[in-house]
Amino acid sequence: MAIKGKPVVDRERCKGCLLCVRACPTKVLAADVEPNSWGYYPVKVVAEDKCIACGNCYTVCPDVAITVYKL
Amino acid sequence: MAIKGKPVVDRERCKGCLLCVRACPTKVLAADVEPNSWGYYPVKVVAEDKCIACGNCYTVCPDVAITVYKL
Amino acid sequence: MTEKTFMAGFGGQGVISMGQLWVYCAMKEGLEVTFFPFYGAEKRGGIARAGVIVSTEEIASPLVTSPDSAIVMNMDSLPLCENILKKDGVMLVNSSLVKVEPERKDIRVVKIPCNEIAEKLGDVKFANMVMLGALSQVTGAVKLDKLEPILKTFFSESKHRFIPKNLEAMEAGAKAAS
Amino acid sequence: MTEKTFMAGFGGQGVISMGQLWVYCAMKEGLEVTFFPFYGAEKRGGIARAGVIVSTEEIASPLVTSPDSAIVMNMDSLPLCENILKKDGVMLVNSSLVKVEPERKDIRVVKIPCNEIAEKLGDVKFANMVMLGALSQVTGAVKLDKLEPILKTFFSESKHRFIPKNLEAMEAGAKAAS
Amino acid sequence: MAEEKRLMKGNEAMGEAAVRAGCDAYFGYPITPQNELTAYMAKHMLDKKRTFIQAESEVAAINMVFGAGATGARVMTSSSSPGVSLKQEGISYACGADVPCVVINVSRSGPGLGGISPAQGDYFQSTRGGGHGDYYHIVLAPKSVQEAADLTYEAFDLADQWRMPAMVLADGMIGQMMEGVSFKPPKDPATRIAKPWAVGTSSNRPVNHVDSTHLDPDEFEAVNRARFERYAEMKKVLPRYEEHDIDDAELVLVAYGTSARVSYGAVQMARKLGIKAGLFRPITLWPFPEKRMGELADAGKKFLAVEMSMGQMVEDVRLYTHGKSEVFFYGRCGGNIPTEEAVLAEIQKILKK
Amino acid sequence: MAEEKRLMKGNEAMGEAAVRAGCDAYFGYPITPQNELTAYMAKHMLDKKRTFIQAESEVAAINMVFGAGATGARVMTSSSSPGVSLKQEGISYACGADVPCVVINVSRSGPGLGGISPAQGDYFQSTRGGGHGDYYHIVLAPKSVQEAADLTYEAFDLADQWRMPAMVLADGMIGQMMEGVSFKPPKDPATRIAKPWAVGTSSNRPVNHVDSTHLDPDEFEAVNRARFERYAEMKKVLPRYEEHDIDDAELVLVAYGTSARVSYGAVQMARKLGIKAGLFRPITLWPFPEKRMGELADAGKKFLAVEMSMGQMVEDVRLYTHGKSEVFFYGRCGGNIPTEEAVLAEIQKILKK
């Protein structure tokens, strides 16, 4: 059975660099259209069910704005 | 005919390091026993006829205290 | 005449350019000017601030401490401006982003929905030009009548096509404030 | 009592050691002392100079400017010493190398053939010890009676065998000066 | 005909002035708040096929300056406080070898890493020779972008004339702010003073050595004394200052650079309140206008030194008023700039008005 | 019981004193006339399994000192004039981060490369903060080999106590000459002051940062002001000086280090001639004994500053006598040392006797 994961984005820490979006093999993440209180457009989880808990998003994130759980 | 040379030592410039004595292939030079006015014991020419004008003495001398003529 | 203005906004809102254009126009109108930006530790983001002075006299301190006018481009800038604006000063507020009222009652508040006006003109980026027009209208310190040629030297060639929109935005701001 | 001595000679004649031993002995005899060497730009060769002061009082300037006594170890040092020695001062001359007479007439000259005496003892290197003995004899400022134990700490173990000859040289110098 | 006024940052204006003054070579290392100056030089010196080098450090930069200056070229470096500390050895060498050059310090808050905001804590370093040995060099303190340009332009001539480094001490405010500025025309290289002492200039002369060492102490001392005679001459002809409302002033504010601007504002405010305050602004920090200072002391003035420091120039005010006057001090530091209001309050406190 | 007197060079004596004071680490770069000190430390620190590093430069040395000092260790560096110029940035950082350390300057003649002979041209650099920003540090000036040892020994405690660099400013004469010296017993490390601010000391506390930067100007200013309060406190308790024949003196010679020795000789000669001269010798150059200086000025003395420089300390004499006294200056430079005779002549000239 494929591993399932759950990424959690901290909207306030995220600076919207989109490196995680690029790094995610299964396109779980995408840019939000609402800015956070710093004025950045953070990412949001758009396809949680596709997450395979690979940790790429966490690994490339410069702001530790994503944490990943294994289900 | 073998080349003949004539080394000329400037007693006052010579600091008596003896590097030329070491470098001379034909043992033309040797230390003097009389010091110069600086208190150094300069070298003197002891076998001028053996000089082959190779320039070794000049070449190693740190004080340009020897010049060599070709006869 | 001396008009000291304090401007603040989110980094990226064009606060610095707004201040520079303000003093540039003033200089071309024969006034003495100084412009002083403040930078935080952040390279990007953070609050952008500038103090500008235009005057018919030699300018003493270039530091804007109790400004005659203040520009509030976003929420975070409001407390800064309230804190510093002099009694009876005028506060120009970008009401598109600043939804609360200033607490101080001894100042005049002019609200300009800069983002909305700018968006109507096609791009929220013109918001600073909207505010510039408003500032001119409200204070009368700088006429901005030389803005067009100035924008030509201010912008690189490739951006000259945006000049008409910028002027439009400025005028829209002036109108909104009148 | 204060005795200021200026010492000069050819680099390698042991002028520095002579000065150091002089003040070392003086210190052990309970006197205040200072020793100051001068170096030229040369690493080897050149003139070696030192100014030493021994005194029953606290020593003011460590600089020896008009010494009570001067030691002339070689020809080149003669003008230096003549120049600096105070009126009525005593000049100790190594007559083995210094063949001319000092020009000044207001000083006392004591000639010691240091090199010859030293060579008689087996090595010209003892010349400085000969002069040391003479200095003690002539000035009476330092008795040198603690020289032997001092030489033990001054020389490295491997050179201790030369100590007797050094003492002999010192005594021969004293005798030559008396 | 005067050129049209331009709106420029102080840093850029100093760069343009240097280019016009005929700067042949610029050597610098990045540091805030003077980076626009280095960037300006990069662009404009390269455009003009002159020498621009981003040195590996401030130490390297000042020694490149030394080398280039030794050839008789017009050379400049710029930095800010910590970087200027690193240049102290080199500045001492340039002073010891009488090599003209221009050094700009856009000073920031210290000590240590401090902050990038404006400050005036480098007054001692600049005017007392932060490096080793006995020396001084010219120190010019502009109060505006225009003056920053003018003094930079002039610094090249002064350096050549007096054969020494000329420093422009501009605090971070002067470097960072924009004002209108118009420039002097570019210098004709032919007007430059001859430098027969320079290396690599001609073969029809005895060799030249540009150095700062002397085998013989007496010779060394003579060279130093000759330099101090030059200093004495400079003290006579070079001091420059600006005065406002001095004549009837009870309290004379003494300030340079940005703090002089603030003080001027405070004086104006005071006058409006009928308080007799005036401003004395030294433009040359070295040589300090000590003669005028003494005259003002003799005239019975009180003084208030206003600085963006914990009190450095105030020592010169004390020194040159010879204990004849009451000398007060008001200073801010850490990147804070005194406000006109605070200085006014200080004036009122002192004059009890 | 006091140890037996030893005959030592000043440089070696300072080394031995540092070892006894519990110096944990020494970092230095060779330079004449202090080389015997570095060599002494090499041998004795290695023998004691303490840290000795011949750094790649003076800049590296002072920053090694900073790093080691930040851990709370007792650390020292030594150099001579040009090398000390290179350390100015680092010293400013140490002052800004309140890192205690001992810096020895065996000063030589300058400016520039200058010469290896003794001089006192680094007074301004030492006492006014040759580096950037507002700071001072302790400066101790020994007059003899014994005092060089004593002050070095004590410098470690003072540095720790006041959390700042303590500099021993010994001219080349003090470093090079030999005199008798007896030493204080080695320090018990247990007597050291606690350093809760140091890094790497314990895990049962919040983290420690040893730095000199502050994001907020107000916070930065507060830190600076607190440091200046410490300075004010130091000015009250630290100044130290020696006096000779002051009471009835008409002319007070002011001198430190070697020139104080010379001046003492001149005073003795003067007294023998019935001339009323005295000597005031500051031992702490910073904080300068300004209070006592003021008292002497009030007592109507004249002053003659004697320096191996073109006149630096004399500025402090002028400053702290507040224009009340005539202040004269006699100086030599370039490696020349004033003679007792010349100073006496100067005394006679001034007093017209």
Next chain:
Amino acid sequence: MELTYGHPKSLLPIQTKYCPGCGHGVIHRLITEVIDEMGVQDHSIILNPVGCSIWASLYFDFDSVQVPHGRTPAGATGVKRMKPDHLVICYQGDGDLAAIGTAEIVHAANRGEKFTTIFVNNAIYGMTGGQMAPTTLVGQKATTAPYGRDPIGAGMGYPIRVCEMLETLGGSKYLARGAVNNAANTRKTKQYIRKAFEAQMRGEGFTMVEILSQCPTNWGMEPVESVEWVESDMIPFYKLGEIKDELAGSANAVKEAGK
């Protein structure tokens, strides 16, 4: 539900002042991950450089020392000699390490100082706003190389390969070059860091991990563009991998592998 990728303990949960996409943030996290894994948080001391990472002491939850620009290796030498049982990290930018601090890094490496240098090579001066660094690529633009780095005409020099230069020195024991431009490189970089830290704690000589790091702001790029530029332009010149590995541990590893 298990937290597999969570915030490292020794990294404080504070918003950094770095620009969006900046490599410094990733590198900070890697350092703290390794420290957490090794359990040495309360025995770690970092020397933060003068550069964009000057405020790193706000983020790292262990002691720090902050010395002048470029002198971090000298400072770290002082720290480590006094605290040999601590993990001492010398964090440096490319201006800091390869320009003003050249002498300090060369000699610390040559002395075999037993700390680890984390060398952040972003081919630019970040903090001061985009000046040329010693590692700036040929042709790359910078405020002080307005027409691109020009080694020949303007004499601006060539990009310096620091690992290769330090390789020539006797005291350097482990020199590796990684990148943080994608997940794979980032993971490998973490391994290098771990290897270096472990070697340090075993008391081996000088260890350094050079990390190619994106500076979107001063490169004038979007973050995503910038990580691609690392791949397309930087990595071809600055080859990734272990440039020098003379660690005792490695020899053992090799031996074991050979069994």
Next chain:
Amino acid sequence: MELTYGHPKSLLPIQTKYCPGCGHGVIHRLITEVIDEMGVQDHSIILNPVGCSIWASLYFDFDSVQVPHGRTPAGATGVKRMKPDHLVICYQGDGDLAAIGTAEIVHAANRGEKFTTIFVNNAIYGMTGGQMAPTTLVGQKATTAPYGRDPIGAGMGYPIRVCEMLETLGGSKYLARGAVNNAANTRKTKQYIRKAFEAQMRGEGFTMVEILSQCPTNWGMEPVESVEWVESDMIPFYKLGEIKDELAGSANAVKEAGK
């Protein structure tokens, strides 16, 4: 009778202050021989280092500039950029070049500055009286390494091979190592100097000749012993020869040889 080996014209006939047997004197002569042969005496400028050769301006009969200890390459950069048609010589000792001046030599070499460095490696600090240099051999005694240079126990570092380090830099074009301990090596060293000077005048990049040189005084040896120690101890570690030769001239030479 023809004077075949006579005093070079551009070397003043003044007794030097060097110790008997010191290599500096030989090196001075070689430099001036080449200058005379090239006929550039009145277009030569030398930068003398702070070291035993500080007084070299007394001996060389052409212009000189004297900058602070270790900063000669920076000074020479300034000189050469202003006087590109002059032969600019940067004379440096091993303390000067490889310790305090590490950053300056690395970056001058990397920028490809068009002057020639004459690097006198005598494995010791001569002028200051025998302290350890970065080039001091392992085990060699010095006043600051009283028990011999100890890279491991005392962390004193390893002898640095400067040519090999500078070889890694893009701007260095010619790096050779010679010695003046006997006539043959001395002659070869002269050839290296000539090649470097000629390349400089052609405007090629950075050129340097490292010269192993005896310091009898601080090695505590007689001069003859000292030249033998160069042979027995220095040369095995510091291999003689042309370490890097990317000169255009050389390529041509190679081509021509291949005809």
